[in-house]
Amino acid sequence: MQLPKLTPLQSRLLASAIATCLLVTILVFFPPHRFVYAAEIPVPGHVQYTGLEESTLPSTLLDDLSSGGDQQIEEERSDGVYAPDFSYFDRSLVGRQQSDVEKLNNDQKKETDINPGSTKNFVFEKSQLGGKRARSLLAESPAVRGLENTSGEESTHAGVLSEEDLAEEEELRKRQAGSQVWISANSCRQPEPTVNLITGDIPQLTLYVSTSSKNTKPGPSATNDLAHDPIPFVGGYANFSVQTDTDLFIGVSAPSLTQGWNGSWNFEVAASVDGYFHRYNDTNQFIYMIDTDSDSALFITYNLTKDNNSTDEVERWKKMKSPFTMYTFPNGTWTPVTGLERSYCGLKEQFNTTNNITVESSITTKFGQGLPKGQFHVQGLENGKTYTGFLAVSGSDEDLQLPDEGVVRGGGQVFQQFSWTTKAGM
Amino acid sequence: MIFDLEFCSDVAYAVPSSETFKSNDSALMALYDNQAKDYFKNFTNSLDQVACDTTSTAQYSLARNCTDCSRDYKSWLCSVLIPRCEDWSAKDDWLQERNINARLSNGSLPYEKNMTLEFNSTKRERFAFTKSRNPLIDDKIKPGPYKELLPCEDLCFDIVRSCPAQLGFACPNSPARLTTYGQRDPIELKCNFPGAVVSLNIDRGAAGTLTARFGIVVLVAVLAAAWSWI
Numbered sequence: 001m002q003l004p005k006l007t008p009l010q011s012r013l014l015a016s017a018i019a020t021c022l023l024v025t026i027l028v029f030f031p032p033h034r035f036v037y038a039a040e041i042p043v044p045g046h047v048q049y050t051g052l053e054e055s056t057l058p059s060t061l062l063d064d065l066s067s068g069g070d071q072q073i074e075e076e077r078s079d080g081v082y083a084p085d086f087s088y089f090d091r092s093l094v095g096r097q098q099s100d101v102e103k104l105n106n107d108q109k110k111e112t113d114i115n116p117g118s119t120k121n122f123v124f125e126k127s128q129l130g131g132k133r134a135r136s137l138l139a140e141s142p143a144v145r146g147l148e149n150t151s152g153e154e155s156t157h158a159g160v161l162s163e164e165d166l167a168e169e170e171e172l173r174k175r176q177a178g179s180q181v182w183i184s185a186n187s188c189r190q191p192e193p194t195v196n197l198i199t200g201d202i203p204q205l206t207l208y209v210s211t212s213s214k215n216t217k218p219g220p221s222a223t224n225d226l227a228h229d230p231i232p233f234v235g236g237y238a239n240f241s242v243q244t245d246t247d248l249f250i251g252v253s254a255p256s257l258t259q260g261w262n263g264s265w266n267f268e269v270a271a272s273v274d275g276y277f278h279r280y281n282d283t284n285q286f287i288y289m290i291d292t293d294s295d296s297a298l299f300i301t302y303n304l305t306k307d308n309n310s311t312d313e314v315e316r317w318k319k320m321k322s323p324f325t326m327y328t329f330p331n332g333t334w335t336p337v338t339g340l341e342r343s344y345c346g347l348k349e350q351f352n353t354t355n356n357i358t359v360e361s362s363i364t365t366k367f368g369q370g371l372p373k374g375q376f377h378v379q380g381l382e383n384g385k386t387y388t389g390f391l392a393v394s395g396s397d398e399d400l401q402l403p404d405e406g407v408v409r410g411g412g413q414v415f416q417q418f419s420w421t422t423k424a425g426m
Numbered sequence: 427m428i429f430d431l432e433f434c435s436d437v438a439y440a441v442p443s444s445e446t447f448k449s450n451d452s453a454l455m456a457l458y459d460n461q462a463k464d465y466f467k468n469f470t471n472s473l474d475q476v477a478c479d480t481t482s483t484a485q486y487s488l489a490r491n492c493t494d495c496s497r498d499y500k501s502w503l504c505s506v507l508i509p510r511c512e513d514w515s516a517k518d519d520w521l522q523e524r525n526i527n528a529r530l531s532n533g534s535l536p537y538e539k540n541m542t543l544e545f546n547s548t549k550r551e552r553f554a555f556t557k558s559r560n561p562l563i564d565d566k567i568k569p570g571p572y573k574e575l576l577p578c579e580d581l582c583f584d585i586v587r588s589c590p591a592q593l594g595f596a597c598p599n600s601p602a603r604l605t606t607y608g609q610r611d612p613i614e615l616k617c618n619f620p621g622a623v624v625s626l627n628i629d630r631g632a633a634g635t636l637t638a639r640f641g642i643v644v645l646v647a648v649l650a651a652a653w654s655w656i
Contacts, residue, residue, distance in 0.1 A: 285626055287626065288623035288624060288625055288626065289623065289624040289626055290429070290438045290439065290622075290623055290624070291427055291438065291439035291440050291510070291624070292427065292440065293427035293440035293443075296427055297427070298427060298429055298438055300623065366435065366436065366438075366621075367436075367438070367621045367623065368621045377429075418626040419626075420626065423440060423512070423513045424513045424515055425513070425531070
């Protein structure tokens with residue numbers, strides 16, 4: 001059979017028609033979904049890419065992204081901060097594992113044991129400085145929500161973000177120019193001596209504070225970039241206050257024990273933006289002795305309110321269960337509280353375990369002007385002996401205002417120690 | 427040491443006691459308190475004879491009334507009937523020795539070696555030293571020798587000031603005043619009064635004021651010298 005003769009144009013048309021049919025055939029018989037395979041990599045449940053409601057994500061992530069790379073993303077073990085956890089990579093490859101840094105919340109103490117020669121670290125996060133500020137940063141940066149996907153795209157997004165939100169960030173940073181944080185700590189238990197004759201001072205803990213991210217675990221082996229020289233505990237008490245707008249890193253270290261001491265410490269530490277959590281007053285005893293005889297003594301505190309005319313105030317104090325208490329120990333070179341004289345939890349624990357001295361504490365309005373004052377009747381003493389006493393106020397969730405003394409907060413307050421001698425009874 | 431008495435509510439100090447009352451504080455308190463109540467009742471009867479609620483021309487004083495008199499008398503009565511005592515071994519010189527002829531708790535007599543005539547006339551034979559001011563103490567309580575922190579003399583002055591002259595109150599002059607009343611001291615507790623307290627940092631306080639005064643004197647002297655030199 002003879003092929004029909006085609007003009008060049010007709011042959012071109014025929015060729016394109018055949019190609020089109022061929023393509024359509026391929027499309028029909030081999031659908032695209034047979035060749036393409038895209039699926040999500042399985043992700044562990046706790047990593048929240050979309051968890052942008054938490055407050056710390058934007059600023060920390062922004063800072064880290066603008067400096068580039070995901071090795072610098074902070075990895076605190078806490079909710080709301082991006083913690084990379086790729087299932088195909090070991091944690092040690094991805095970044096430093098900070099396993100033993102505890103988080104401090106505003107106005108809440110953390111109590112923990114510590115062995116000699118070791119250091120415990122804590123962090124007081126920027127979010128605790130006043131969460132309101134960080135949340136406002138999030139609300140004003142809607143573009144942040146675009147950060148959901150793989151790392152490749154994040155840096156470009158960050159570039160876009162910083163241009164858009166730069167002005168806002170600057171303004172917010174100025175407002176956050178620093179708030180005051182008060183850090184305080186008390187030793188509750190300490191090592192005991194194994195020998196009868198104590199020749200040296202009892203070893204005390206040391207407090208390290210750092211506000212710079214170059215030193216996130218301050219301690220005796222990391223003394224660079226500290227906010228202050230290492231602060232030794234005195235009488236079981238240490239405090240420090242600093243102005244900061246970044247995370248605050250705290251380290252408490254226990255020295256190695258020398259010969260003659262045995263045991264470990266137990267301490268409490270707290271940070272607050274309102275004032276010292278644990279307090280100690282070095283200048284005032286806040287107490288008077290009424291008199292003593294051979295086996296008992298009577299004490300009163302200073303007036304608890306200065307207002308003579310306010311009967312409501314007086315009634316309130318009278319109804320209150322006395323928050324005051326007096327801890328007493330026989331005098332000597334070594335008493336169970338040597339080294340813990342300024343620590344409320346230390347005094348309280350040691351008092352319960354020693355001797356048979358009883359202290360009845362109440363609120364009275366006698367002894368002048370009808371103003372309320374605390375009263376303590378100490379019994380069970382021995383005649384002719386010298387005793388050391390400490391007035392302490394127990395802490396509670398409500399702040400307690402004392403005239404001329406400020407506010408007593410959750411960790412309690414200890415006043416300067418005093419001593420007296422009972423009568424000889426002769 | 428007794429406190430929270432029913433009548434003499436401002437009393438809160440160590441008082442003479444003895445073995446019988448050592449563990450029985452409430453009996454001791456009742457003993458002192460009841461005696462004070464009795465004396466005060468007698469006083470109230472006397473005060474009732476005085477016109478208190480009358481016109482200002484008939485009152486015994488415009489500056490004081492019967493309430494003041496009653497209150498001041500009560501303070502004085504409680505301080506005198508219930509003496510504040512210290513150990514016999516206390517060394518302060520403003521304390522008054524009482525009951526020196528009784529035996530101490532270890533059986534010995536105070537001043538037993540001192541039998542001189544002079545001592546006998548100055549101390550051993552004087553009631554101020556051999557007896558307590560309140561006979562009840564020697565009769566019922568029988569404490570050993572003790573030293574008393576005397577009541578402040580202004581307690582006595584106050585009842586003379588506040589009470590009507592017809593009651594006839596008067597305060598002793600020396601030498602009797604030395605053994606019955608003490609004088610106030612701004613720094614230390616040298617006499618007893620209701621509501622007295624002991625400040626526990628008393629030594630530091632005194633030294634502090636002394637050094638401050640001394641410092642000021644030195645400064646003034648230096649300035650004066652410089653001024654005169656110029």
